[in-house]
Structures are given as structure tokens and as C-alpha cells.
Amino acid sequence: MTDTNDTKKIEAIDCKDVVRRLYEFIDNELDELTHDQIEHHLNDCRSCLSRHEFETTLKKRVQNAGHEKMPKKTASRLQGLIDKF
Amino acid sequence: MNEKNSSQEDSGDFFKRQIQGLMDSLYGAAVRLTRNPEDAEDLVADAITKAWAARESLTDRDRFRAWIFRILHNTFVSDYRKAKNQPETETYTENPSDEDEDDFSLFDKLHQPFLLWWGNPEQEYVNKLLRENIVDAVNALPDNFRDVVIFIDMEGFSYQEAAEALDVPEGTIRSRLKRRRALLQKELWQQASDAGLDIPDSER
Numbered sequence: 001m002t003d004t005n006d007t008k009k010i011e012a013i014d015c016k017d018v019v020r021r022l023y024e025f026i027d028n029e030l031d032e033l034t035h036d037q038i039e040h041h042l043n044d045c046r047s048c049l050s051r052h053e054f055e056t057t058l059k060k061r062v063q064n065a066g067h068e069k070m071p072k073k074t075a076s077r078l079q080g081l082i083d084k085f
Numbered sequence: 086m087n088e089k090n091s092s093q094e095d096s097g098d099f100f101k102r103q104i105q106g107l108m109d110s111l112y113g114a115a116v117r118l119t120r121n122p123e124d125a126e127d128l129v130a131d132a133i134t135k136a137w138a139a140r141e142s143l144t145d146r147d148r149f150r151a152w153i154f155r156i157l158h159n160t161f162v163s164d165y166r167k168a169k170n171q172p173e174t175e176t177y178t179e180n181p182s183d184e185d186e187d188d189f190s191l192f193d194k195l196h197q198p199f200l201l202w203w204g205n206p207e208q209e210y211v212n213k214l215l216r217e218n219i220v221d222a223v224n225a226l227p228d229n230f231r232d233v234v235i236f237i238d239m240e241g242f243s244y245q246e247a248a249e250a251l252d253v254p255e256g257t258i259r260s261r262l263k264r265r266r267a268l269l270q271k272e273l274w275q276q277a278s279d280a281g282l283d284i285p286d287s288e289r
Contacts, residue, residue, distance in 0.1 A: 020263075023262055023263060023266055024259075024262065027237065027243075027244070027262075028243075029243065029244050029259075047196075050192075050196060050205075050207070051192050051196070053208065054191070054192045054195075054196075054207045054208060054211065055192065057208060057211045057212075058191070058211050058270075059238055061211060061214060061216075061219055062219055062223070062234065062238045062239060062269070063238055063239055063241065064216070065216050065219040065220050065223070065239070066113050066114070066117060066235065066238070066239025066240065067109075067113055067239075068109075068112055068113040068116045068117075068122075068125075070108070070109060070112045071122065074112065074122070074126045075108075077126065077130065078108060078112075078126070078129060078130060078133070081130055081133065081134065082101060082104060082105070082133065085097065085100070085101060085137050
């Protein structure tokens with residue numbers, strides 16, 4: 001960080017920027033500075049915070065929907081295959 | 086954070102150890118890709134057989150997961166998607182100019198700021214969604230977007246790992262990002278409305 005800000009002041013960003021980067025924020029794919037900026041904004045902005053909560057919950061639901069219980073028959077066939085390797 | 090030093094392990098042993106831990110995940114992704122459990126079983130069987138035969142081609146053991154999922158995905162694309170004559174469900178252009186598509190947001194549809202303190206319609210909506218609503222919505226996505234949802238949202242891959250597994254540049258993953266969620270949410274909105282999920286528009 002080449003900034004001279006001695007208090008490590010986080011530059012404020014507006015809601016539009018937060019909404020634009022929110023998915024990357026949730027996916028944890030932002031650089032540290034941008035991540036902190038958004039986090040900072042979320043502490044102060046109820047509307048963005050609700051949006052964040054919503055998107056996080058939805059992502060979790062989608063994630064859970066991806067889990068499939070493997071039928072026993074399938075599991076034993078695949079295991080049999082691996083055992084032969 | 087795999088220990089580099091454990092890479093002395095024989096490639097066969099390493100393969101078997103890794104694959105055991107990933108079977109559920111491979112199967113889950115295969116069900117989502119093929120959209121049916123029988124094909125999914127065959128797909129996983131084919132993919133791990135191919136991977137086993139090609140195990141010496143894995144140069145970086147830390148990348149085992151991306152590598153094996155890449156084989157799974159390639160096998161799906163070449164042997165299943167084509168064989169089943171599943172025309173690639175219309176491939177959306179990556180062109181981000183279609184603003185309407187990009188901007189759909191369930192949150193914007195549902196959020197009611199004036200209810201802020203005593204109601205939360207958007208969370209209620211998510212809680213009411215059924216697993217099958219979500220699965221149907223994911224299934225309805227165009228293939229190139231569905232892949233990204235499966236790898237990133239469902240399997241929890243990083244963008245870089247997903248890029249490796251899907252064999253596209255990381256930039257492509259990022260550019261599909263916003264769009265894929267807008268499309269997914271639009272589908273969800275539709276699926277849920279079709280299923281008669283009551284939309285908390287006129288709260289009681």
C-alpha cells in the first residue's frame with residue numbers, strides 16, 4: 001500500500017459499487033482492499049446489508065441443492081471400479 | 086495446503102486416496118450435468134476410469150480436484166451432451182450488452198424497504214423455496230452458465246479452479262458471473278411462481 005493515510009482510512013464506496021461487486025465479495029474473490037471497502041459499507045448500510053444477507057442465503061440454498069445422496073448401488077459399483085485400479 | 090513432500094507417494098496410491106474423498110462431490114456434479122442419476126453414475130465411472138489411465142499427466146498434485154473435474158466435464162461434453170444429441174441449450178452470448186438480463190434481481194423484486202423493521206419478505210421467499218425449485222432453475226440454465234453455477238455455487242470452487250476445470254480463462258468465469266446469477270434468479274422467480282409459491286407481494 002503506497003497510500004499515505006496513516007489511519008489506514010478506508011475509502012467509502014457507494015451502494016452501486018457494492019451491488020456491482022457483491023457476488024465477487026460473497027465468493028471471496030476480491031482483492032483485500034475492495035473486500036474491506038465493501039465490508040465497511042455493509043456495516044453502515046442497512047439496505048446493502050439486507051441484500052448481502054439475501055444473496056448469501058440464496059447461495060447456500062443453491063449449494064445445498066447441489067448435494068446428491070449417492071444410491072447404495074451406485075456407490076458399490078464405483079467402489080468396485082476403484083478397487084480394481 | 087497439501088504437503089509437497091507427500092508427493093513421494095506412488096501416483097496410484099495418491100489417486101485412490103484423493104478420489105475417495107471426492108466421490109460424493111463428483112457424483113453430485115454429474116447428476117447436475119446429466120440431469121439424471123443413471124447417466125450420472127455412468128459418467129462418473131467413465132471419468133474416473135479415464136482419469137486413472139491418465140494419472141501420470143497430473144503434474145501438480147495440489148490441483149487434483151480441478152484436474153479430475155476437468156476430466157468429468159470433458160467426458161460429459163464429448164460423450165454425453167453430444168451422444169444424447171442434447172443440443173447445447175441455447176448458448177447465451179457472453180456479450181454483456183443485454184442489460185435487462187443482467188439486471189434481474191430477486192432481491193429487487195422482493196425487498197420492501199418500508200417493512201424493514203418488522204418483515205423480511207425476501208428472506209421468507211428464500212426459505213420457502215423448495216430444493217426442487219432450485220434444481221429445476223439450475224437445469225433450465227443454458228449449459229455454459231449452468232456449468233459455472235455447478236462448479237462455483239454448488240461445488241465451491243474458486244474462480245481459478247473453475248477456470249481450470251472448465252478449461253476457460255478466469256476472465257470468462259468472471260464475466261459470466263453476474264449474468265449467471267441474474268439468469269438463475271429469473272428462473273427461480275419463474276419456477277417458484279409456476280409452482281404457486283406465494284410471493285409476499287401483498288403481505289397478508
